[in-house]
Amino acid sequence: MKKISTLAVLLLALPSAWAAGEDTYAEFKAMMDRSFKTTGIAPKHRMYQLDFQKACSQEEQPAKAEIARIEAEQMKTIRYPADGKYFGDWKQGEKIALSGRGLTWTDKTPHDNGGGCYNCHQMSRHEVSYGTIGPSLLEYATVRGTNEESIKYTWGKIYNAKAFNACSNMPRNGDAEILTEQQMKHLMAFLFDPASPVNKK
Ligand code: HEC
Incomplete structure (x- = not known):
């Protein structure tokens, strides 16, 4: 009986904890937006998590299929040297x-x-x-x-x-x-x- 009630409390509490998490991030983002501006080579967008970074910041690592999707997406960003030369000094x-x-x-x-x-x-x-x-x-x-x-x-x-x-x-x-x-x-x-x-x- 005790186990069931603990579970019930958890199930009720979780959605509101998630909602609070989202609110906190929105509040943080709004505060950053008010306080910082892009200066020189330090653009403001670097302070915000990209979607795949959010997925990697959860307590549980993303599922296998999600990992494969992220990797395929990130693979597309790679630019190889235009002159075909890979080595400097x-x-x-x-x-x-x-x-x-x-x-x-x-x-x-x-x-x-x-x-x-x-x-x-x-x-x-x-x-x-x-x-x-x-x-x-x-x-x-x-x-x-x-x-x-x-x-x-x-x-x-x-x-x-x-x-x-x-x-x-x-x-x-x-x-x-x-x-x-x-x-x-x-x-x-x-x-x-x-x-x-x-x-x-
Ligand atoms: C914050 C930590 C961190 C920094 C900074 C970092 N690396 Fe890494 N690197 C890793 C980890 C962890 C791996 C193992 C694979 C993985 O988890 O991505 C790795 C893997 C590698 C590999 C692949 C090794 C292999 O045998 O497959 C190379 C090459 C490499 N790093 C080069 C660099 C170079 C060059 C820099 C500097 C520009 C650098 N790393 C900066 C954490 C880091």
């Missing part, structure tokens, strides 16, 4: 990977920011400090290989990680215009060049 790439500088509104161009890759990945043996949210990328060229498939996959992963894992923690560097095409080419060289510290034993 690995030394520039190392600087971008090390820099955690975000998209600050006072920056004159998006080129001042970094990729913050070390926040989540180990990338070279001489770096003592790195995050572990993402897998180690040491010896990336050997582990993943250097064929076309691997190169295109890696570009796509940097451009929009959600195309391969709907609720990935990795930022959508290209799709969200965090990094420029040139910055991503430098990072590609950092990951693949045999002279890069990523690939040194």
Whole structure:
């Protein structure tokens, strides 16, 4: 009997809790709309969750079919380099990977920011400090290989990680215009060049 009444209370309370959640978000959005304006390279729309991000922020992960739908949708956002060249300068790439500088509104161009890759990945043996949210990328060229498939996959992963894992923690560097095409080419060289510290034993 006690079990039944607890369940009944829960069932009655849930819809209003959901409704309150929606109201709270609407209130938050209205407050943000009043308080902030797009300034320089920091557009206001970046503060709001996209639909797929909302789906990934629920207590329960989206169902398999929904994950497949999100990934297919995100896959369509990936733009491969127009000139067919995937690699820049690995030394520039190392600087971008090390820099955690975000998209600050006072920056004159998006080129001042970094990729913050070390926040989540180990990338070279001489770096003592790195995050572990993402897998180690040491010896990336050997582990993943250097064929076309691997190169295109890696570009796509940097451009929009959600195309391969709907609720990935990795930022959508290209799709969200965090990094420029040139910055991503430098990072590609950092990951693949045999002279890069990523690939040194
Ligand atoms: C907030 C954490 C985070 C940041 C920042 C991040 N990544 Fe990731 N990355 C991940 C996670 C987690 C994975 C594992 C796959 C997944 O869940 O998407 C991953 C996977 C990858 C992979 C695929 C590895 C493989 O073998 O398949 C590459 C390549 C990669 N990241 C490169 C980068 C680069 C380059 C940067 C910087 C521009 C970066 N990541 C920034 C979290 C992050």
